[in-house]
């Protein structure tokens with residue numbers, strides 16, 4: 001379909017973009033663009049989802065998804081035989097059956113690196129908060145206490161600390177850049193050693209933990225990284241060690257982490273993600289050395305603007321047979 005014809009098309013004639021569930025980001029993408037695309041909303045139809053998908057099976061080429069939406073399973077993909085492109089508004093792809101997309105020749109466009117700086121800011125914020133007791137201090141003052149008059153747990157200097165980054169991708173590199181400026185020593189683990197950085201590489205995550213004061217989890221969730229941070233890794237991090245997670249909750253064995261925190265076997269945690277969101281283990285609420293955040297690291301108006309442009313750019317590219325702006329390699 002010729003790109004410059006969009007403005008002359010209406011309703012059903014516009015290129016279709018399917019949504020399974022409502023999402024505030026989808027609404028942002030849609031604003032000012034409903035003259036270009038027909039946003040087909042399974043959730044707004046009185047039909048059950050499967051029936052709705054069957055009705056549109058022949059014509060839906062593009063599906064819009066998000067990390068917090070329903071997983072894009074083989075079953076959903078099976079109901080959409082004409083699907084050619086999945087656009088996800090997330091950096092993570094753990095909600096997508098990648099093998100099934102590959103088998104069906106469905107291309108994937110993600111949010112790619114546009115969240116990296118904002119997510120890295122939150123990772124560093126959580127690290128500073130846990131190590132310098134910022135949230136705990138806030139509660140202390142609000143409760144009428146002052147440092148000279150009461151017991152106050154001392155924080156820990158940031159400069160000189162060994163920070164082990166798990167996953168040196170777009171987010172991990174931004175975390176490293178920021179913490180270098182704080183005077184930290186950066187170490188990392190990732191699938192492969194990166195030839196372009198001088199940070200010390202640990203092929204084994206347990207070795208990395210044993211050599212780190214802080215672990216910052218920045219990798220994606222997949223079969224290899226699920227529960228990669230297990231009890232052994234946490235014990236290797238040790239009693240003074242702090243863990244920060246801005247990747248996905250299930251990269252850490254959450255039950256073991258909670259036990260380690262409750263027993264004082266690790267020093268603290270700053271968590272933006274959890275294994276069964278929105279569930280947060282209640283044991284963590286009582287711990288002053290734990291800082292909790294509701295999977296919000298990428299949620300800034302700047303990110304939303306960049307995301308809207310990227311999604312629309314990908315849709316326009318797809319419907320005019322141009323290369324996608326942020327195609328994921330899915331081999």
Ligand SMILES: O=CC(=O)O
Pocket residue numbers: 067089090091092093111115298
């Ligand atoms: O968690 C958010 C994302 O994957 O972008």
